[in-house]
Amino acid sequence: MEFKEKAKIMDKEAMERALMRIAHEIIEKNKGIKDLALIGIRNRGAYLAERIATCIEKIEKGKVLTGILDITLYRDDLTHASEQPLVRKTEIDFDISDKKIILVDDVLYTGRTARCALDALVDFGRPKYIQLAVLIDRGHRELPVRADYIGKNVPTSLKEAVQVRLEEVDGKDEVVILEQGG
Amino acid sequence: MIKWQRKDLVGLEDLSKEEIELILSTAESFKEVSARAIKKVPALRGKTVVNLFYEPSTRTRVSFEVAAKRLSADVINISTETSSVKKGETLIDTGKNIQALNADIIVIRHNSSGAAAMLARNVDISVVNAGDGWHEHPTQALLDIFTLKEKLGRIKGLNVSIVGDIAHSRVARSNIWGLTKLGAKVTVCAPKVLIPPGIEEMGVVVTDNIDEALKKADAVNILRMQFERDEGTAFPEQLEYFKAFGVTRERLQKAKKDIVVMHPGPLNRGVEISSEVADGTNSVILEQVTNGIAVRMAVLFLVAQGRDKK
Numbered sequence: 001m002e003f004k005e006k007a008k009i010m011d012k013e014a015m016e017r018a019l020m021r022i023a024h025e026i027i028e029k030n031k032g033i034k035d036l037a038l039i040g041i042r043n044r045g046a047y048l049a050e051r052i053a054t055c056i057e058k059i060e061k062g063k064v065l066t067g068i069l070d071i072t073l074y075r076d077d078l079t080h081a082s083e084q085p086l087v088r089k090t091e092i093d094f095d096i097s098d099k100k101i102i103l104v105d106d107v108l109y110t111g112r113t114a115r116c117a118l119d120a121l122v123d124f125g126r127p128k129y130i131q132l133a134v135l136i137d138r139g140h141r142e143l144p145v146r147a148d149y150i151g152k153n154v155p156t157s158l159k160e161a162v163q164v165r166l167e168e169v170d171g172k173d174e175v176v177i178l179e180q181g182g
Numbered sequence: 183m184i185k186w187q188r189k190d191l192v193g194l195e196d197l198s199k200e201e202i203e204l205i206l207s208t209a210e211s212f213k214e215v216s217a218r219a220i221k222k223v224p225a226l227r228g229k230t231v232v233n234l235f236y237e238p239s240t241r242t243r244v245s246f247e248v249a250a251k252r253l254s255a256d257v258i259n260i261s262t263e264t265s266s267v268k269k270g271e272t273l274i275d276t277g278k279n280i281q282a283l284n285a286d287i288i289v290i291r292h293n294s295s296g297a298a299a300m301l302a303r304n305v306d307i308s309v310v311n312a313g314d315g316w317h318e319h320p321t322q323a324l325l326d327i328f329t330l331k332e333k334l335g336r337i338k339g340l341n342v343s344i345v346g347d348i349a350h351s352r353v354a355r356s357n358i359w360g361l362t363k364l365g366a367k368v369t370v371c372a373p374k375v376l377i378p379p380g381i382e383e384m385g386v387v388v389t390d391n392i393d394e395a396l397k398k399a400d401a402v403n404i405l406r407m408q409f410e411r412d413e414g415t416a417f418p419e420q421l422e423y424f425k426a427f428g429v430t431r432e433r434l435q436k437a438k439k440d441i442v443v444m445h446p447g448p449l450n451r452g453v454e455i456s457s458e459v460a461d462g463t464n465s466v467i468l469e470q471v472t473n474g475i476a477v478r479m480a481v482l483f484l485v486a487q488g489r490d491k492k
Binding site: 070072073074078086087088089090091119120123124125 | 183208210211212214215218219220222223224225253480483487
């Protein structure tokens with residue numbers, strides 16, 4: 001399947017503003033940063049969680065815990081995934097029990113990744129609650145999942161793909177819509 | 183990163199450097215699972231792993247069993263002492279019967295070299311070699327290499343000495359394949375009668391001087407003297423062996439200060455290794471046991487995804 005770039009929906013500045021707004025919303029909704037921890041879903045969610053944590057720390061002048069979750073082993077399509085998934089490390093160096101966990105991912109689509117992440121997280125302990133923050137919500141849910149914090153709502157068709165590119169992985173910050181060619 | 187294609191793991195001889203590295207890096211991710219409060223992930227949920235052991239083994243079988251269970255697979259242990267093998271069933275028939283039960287992976291330990299490969303050719307499900315005769319014991323070598331890499335940060339360029347009964351050791355053979363493919367320099371050390379002819383062709387240095395083997399080594403892997411295999415000829419007496427080849431504190435004092443001491447177990451204290459060394463600060467023997475679970479989880483996970491399955 002060939003994809004070609006259709007439109008740029010977010011540039012570096014817009015991404016920074018969206019993450020800063022999400023940071024403010026997280027602080028407001030949780031009434032501060034007590035017991036707060038951000039856990040990013042590999043791969044890009046992990047970098048976004050770091051960035052939101054940095055924003056929160058700037059605003060609140062306090063440390064926020066962060067962790068990284070690899071959900072490969074919890075995928076519901078593991079046995080028939082066409083691409084063999086690469087298993088990478090989960091890095092959560094603190095006890096999540098009774099913490100207010102903000103799960104962070106780049107794109108919310110079918111909701112299956114979020115479901116895997118919830119399954120994975122509860123194996124680590126019993127958080128006080130779990131909220132979901134995403135940079136892009138592109139719709140087309142297949143499970144009853146919703147995000148608590150959204151950078152941008154982007155209505156898409158099923159023929160399109162949304163790609164979040166980050167400095168740390170892709171060399172630049174932007175979000176683009178790709179469309180199936182041919 | 184390459185993709186894993188094989189349905190089986192028969193030995194390290196067949197694997198490329200990249201495939202070995204993929205297993206090691208996958209194992210690194212799995213190690214964290216065993217440190218959790220709930221030591222389980224659903225990756226092999228609904229899969230059945232059969233441990234088919236034609237030779238007595240506790241640690242390898244238990245390690246595979248723990249690994250499979252931490253991946254949420256169901257595990258069945260068949261020991262040939264109590265199975266139809268006693269009634270004369272052939273290995274291939276046993277394998278086909280296990281396949282007919284809709285099992286997904288057979289972990290086999292057998293006293294004949296090549297047994298795992300033969301079984302793998304004759305069944306469509308995955309086969310993992312847990313030791314075949316004097317041929318290979320790939321997961322043991324992988325966990326040795328994993329532990330070494332964890333301790334020293336690399337394999338390439340390391341001097342690794344393997345001491346003990348090289349001739350009858352599948353652990354030695356698998357280690358030599360794995361270590362040389364990853365760029366380590368391997369020395370084997372044993373009494374002359376326990377060095378198989380032509381071993382140099384595997385790319386190793388041979389010596390029968392233990393001090394020589396320890397002198398430059400970054401790590402030493404001490405093999406157990408398998409006296410139960412003694413047919414009354416080649417084997418030296420236990421005490422005689424300890425004097426000539428046993429790894430002791432005195433001998434280690436002449437080696438590198440932070441030399442890594444490994445042993446696949448079970449230990450014969452006072453034969454191939456002294457208690458002081460086995461329990462000393464250089465020893466990683468128990469870490470090997472812990473790492474064995476992560477490595478076997480990685481292997482079971484990868485072969486279950488093997489893309490060359492029919």
